Amino acid sequence: MSSPSAFIPRATPVAALEQRLPAIIFLDVALEGSDAIDVIRSLGERGYAGVVQLISGSNIALLEDVARVGERHGLNMRAPLQKPFRAEALRHVISGLHFDRQPGGVDVSLDEAIANNWLELWYQPKIDLRTSTLAGAEGLIRCRHPVHGMLPPASFLDSGSEQAHAQLTEHVIAAALRDWNDAAELGVYLHTAVNTSIGALTNLQLPALIRENRPKSEKWPGLILEITENEVVKNVAFMHEIATQLRIYGITLAIDDFGEGFSSFARLRELPFAEVKLDISFVKGCGTDLKNAGICQAIINLAHHFGAVAVAEGIETAADLQAVHRMGCDLGQGFFLARPMPKANFLALLRQRELHPQVL
Secondary structure, rough: OOOOOOEEEEEEEOOHHHOOOEEEEEEEOEOOEEHHHHHHHHHHHHHOEEEEEEEEEOOOOHHHHHHHHHOOOOEOOOEEEOOOOOOHHHHHHHHHOOOOOOOOOOOOHHHHHHHHOOEEEEEEEEEEEHHHHHEEEEEEEEEOOOOEEEEEEHHOOOOOOOOHHHHHHHHHHHHHHHHHHHHHOOOOOOOEEEOOOHHHHHHHHHHHHHHHHOOOOOOOOOOOEEEHHHHHHHHHHHHHHHHHHOOOOOOEEEEEEOOOOOHHHHHHOOEEEEEEOOOHHHHHOOOOOOHHHHHHHHHHHHHHHHHOEEEEEEEOOOOHHHHHOOOOOEOOOOOOOOOOOOHHHHHHHHHHHHOOOOOO
């Protein structure tokens, strides 16, 4: 279990992180033989789930820029503390943590997050594995809490009323459609995907929502709604009906976490889905694990047999990337390729893409 907290002062090298990953790290900007950005990169590579509290005498503008870099690496960055500060400020930081839980384990009500407008849509690039270029993006919900900083979905998605989850889906779809216009202004026309659920599809007037918010550009490729395999097989007839109706508006269906539910292939044949996303549990290690590799290959072949695009998510190593590429997988996403990032960072990536079209 991680220790409760640790200071990363000026004299502590990045190598100290090899020994332990505490629940909270107090991080100075300038370190001996290193700096805060090096530490942030190291924490991001390790998938650190705790809290990073910047604490420095540097100007606040620099601290805020460092915090944004941390968020781009998927870290839970607290609002910076500028020296000098009172002991009460540290006590306030510590009091918000729950050391009897996993690092970063702060729960927030989904209803509260929606009511206070704390939700943001971050984007994780999807890469065409044949051409090594940017092919699309998945919109992933995040919560920017005013005290606890950026929270992962597990901190708020498991709570909330049925109405709140429907409102969340409405928020995500509307945001993704609006954000597409910002990318299009850069001359980039990406196919964007967002997650939803059968419950949300049942309780929302999706056709009206899409008619109101969809881009007017003829170059809009449509929107992909990702629904887990377990949910899809609960009511195939309903899913077929809603998927058919949504295709009228340029919305297609992707089956997420495919292979996890061991569903009947015959039943899935009834659905007009456009993508099949390999479950991360099979993608992880498929470069060395023959069983995982065999399952991935079978799912990719099945997707192609149905005329669908195969997407490998959760690619975290070069070996796994090379493996799914050899198998003929169409698209890939994961930390090895690119982490989820705020909209501003994603748009910055699209601007750079004009000069560097090869992203792998």
